[in-house]
Amino acid sequence: YEEIEVAPTCTEEGYRGKKCRRCEDTIKTEILKAIGHKFTDSYFIATCEEEGYTLHTCLSCGNEYKDNIVPATGHDYETEVVREPHCETEGERKFHCTKCEKEYYSEIPATGHNYELTGTEEVNGENIRTYVCTNCGAITTQNMGEQYEQVSSYIEYLFEQYQPYMWWVLLATAGVWSIVMGVFFAIAQKNEEKEKARKMIKNYVIGLVVIFAILVACPYLVKGIAALIAG
Ligand SMILES: [Zn+2]
Ligand SMILES: [Zn+2]
Ligand SMILES: [Zn+2]
Ligand SMILES: [Zn+2]
Structure with missing residues (x-):
């Protein structure tokens, strides 16, 4: 026999005893109690997209668990027009989270022309109407027959x-x-x-x-x- 010692872990007990040199026969002479986890706490604050929690990590064995879970807060968007839409071109709107700085853009559809009738002309017995856009000055005509x-x-x-x-x-x-x-x-x-x-x-x-x-x-x-x- 020789003297042996199996150290306890956080959750399992160890022992001191004697073990046969030739076979697996073991005699335990003293039980060593499990030492228990030694947790250290880390705090994570909830963000727009991720939940907050307290993380407990055992310094000895690495075992960990979370508690005090707080749900993600969600974004808090501010919006502004960064490019005005015109008759034929789209505009752009910017969204900006005041908490996490996340940004995205969305398109504002083109407004289309706002044509107003400015005159009717007779050409070869046909009535031609002229329209001018009050926003951009674009001119278009329509043959009224x-x-x-x-x-x-x-x-x-x-x-x-x-x-x-x-x-x-x-x-x-x-x-x-x-x-x-x-x-x-x-x-x-x-x-x-x-x-x-x-x-x-x-x-x-x-x-x-x-x-x-x-x-x-x-x-x-x-x-x-x-x-x-x-x-
Ligand atoms: Zn033996
Ligand atoms: Zn542990
Ligand atoms: Zn955010
Ligand atoms: Zn126009």
Whole structure:
């Protein structure tokens, strides 16, 4: 046998004793108590992106653990426009954390032109409108097409508005005309003015034709002329 000593660690006991020189046979004569960890504390303060905690590290064996954990605080961003956007170019906005100095940039979309009509010019019978951007002075034109075309399409529009009521307007006007003439005819009959009554019937028929011509034929005629000019 020879004398041996196994030193205790932080968590495991050691011993003193005798061990056979030829085999593994061991006799423990004294138990040496585990010495326990000797922790030292380090403090970590929470940052924008990382949690804070106290770290306990054993100087003897390196064992460590955390406690007093505080969550990450998150960034505290300030923002400013570093480049103004214009009609056709993007702007840029800067974000800056007042706590950790972290920065990033984001794009501000271009504003687009703010065109205002400044004039209309007639070139070869076509209407050309000119627009100027109030922000950057860019100029653009728009061809509004032939002016006759505009007039005729407006007449067409009026005609389409009127057409569904055309026959009703005709009936109503002819009705009023008939009543008026009827009253005069009755007066003439009563006064026995036969010549006057006969003339009245003739005028009545002429009146109906004129009403028809004005209310039905005329709109078609105007529409036809407009289409002819535009064509
Ligand atoms: Zn032995
Ligand atoms: Zn230890
Ligand atoms: Zn930050
Ligand atoms: Zn512009």
